[in-house]
Amino acid sequence: MDRFIGIDYGKARTGIAVSDPLGIFAQALDTVHSTKIIEYLQNYAQKETICGFVIGYPVNMDGRPSEAQAHVDAFLPQLKAAFPGIPVTLEDERFTSVLAHRAMIDGGMKASRRRDKTEVDRISAAIILQSYLDRTANTR
Numbered sequence: 001m002d003r004f005i006g007i008d009y010g011k012a013r014t015g016i017a018v019s020d021p022l023g024i025f026a027q028a029l030d031t032v033h034s035t036k037i038i039e040y041l042q043n044y045a046q047k048e049t050i051c052g053f054v055i056g057y058p059v060n061m062d063g064r065p066s067e068a069q070a071h072v073d074a075f076l077p078q079l080k081a082a083f084p085g086i087p088v089t090l091e092d093e094r095f096t097s098v099l100a101h102r103a104m105i106d107g108g109m110k111a112s113r114r115r116d117k118t119e120v121d122r123i124s125a126a127i128i129l130q131s132y133l134d135r136t137a138n139t140r
Contacts, residue, residue, distance in 0.1 A: 001021030001022070001049070002021065002023070002049045002050070002051035003018050003019050003020075003021060003023075003048050003049065003050060003051065004018070004019040004023060004026075004050075004051060004052045004053070004054055004129060004132070004133065005017070005018055005019075005041065005044070005050055005052070005053050005054070005129075006018070006019075006026055006053075006054045006056075006091075006125040006126060006128045006129025006130075006132070007037070007053060007054065007055045007056065007125055007128075008056045008093065008096065008121050008122075008124040008125040008128055009034065009037070009055060009056065009071065009072050009075050010034060010068065010071065010121065011034060011068070011071050012033065012034060013031050013032070013033060013034060013117065013118060013121050014031065014032055014033075014034045014037045014121065014125075015028070015030075015031050015118075015120075015121030015122045015123070015124050015125035015126075016028075016029045016030045016031065016032065016037075016040070016041075016122070016125050017029050017122065017125035017126035017128070017129040017130075018048075018129075019129060019133060023051075023133055023140060024133065024137075025130070025133070026126045026127075026129035026130035026133060027126060028122035028123050028125060028126040029122065029125070030122060031118035031119075031121045031122050034071075034075075037075075038078055038079065038082045041079075041082070041083070042082065045083070050083070050086055051086070051087075052086060052087045052088070052089060053079060053083070053086060053087070053088045053089070054089050054091050054128060054129050054132040055072060055075075055076070055079075055088060055089070055090050055091065055128075056072075056091055056092075056093030056096060056124065056125070056128040057069065057072060057090040057091060057092060057093060058072060058093055058094075059092055059093075059094060061094065072090075076088065089132060091128050091129075091131055091132045092131075093124070093128055096124040096127045096128055
């Protein structure tokens with residue numbers, strides 16, 4: 001069955017999440033070095049059908065582009081070239097890191113694991129994807 005992929009793209013690391021086959025729930029999947037993200041996704045696509053990408057789009061609180069937005073903008077053409085025909089949706093990622101930390105605390109994760117930025121990236125990707133799945137549940 002088809003799956004959506006959530007991506008929290010960063011200059012150094014990229015968090016990845018995946019939906020369940022019905023597109024209801026998002027689950028944190030992995031964190032990879034950003035230079036390896038296309039290769040990782042291509043390997044994943046050999047095992048599972050990807051029906052869409054949901055990319056966290058960094059925007060400042062006042063709606064202006066954030067400093068990190070340039071990295072995402074540079075990544076988008078690479079993703080679209082590697083996966084032509086698979087739709088790419090940009091999802092506002094404001095507060096995802098804060099929400100990820102809150103989820104880790106609420107889930108009882110130890111402080112040492114909460115300091116691990118790879119954990120934050122994975123969970124942020126899941127929050128981005130879940131936000132999209134919730135917002136589009138009645139229109140997909």
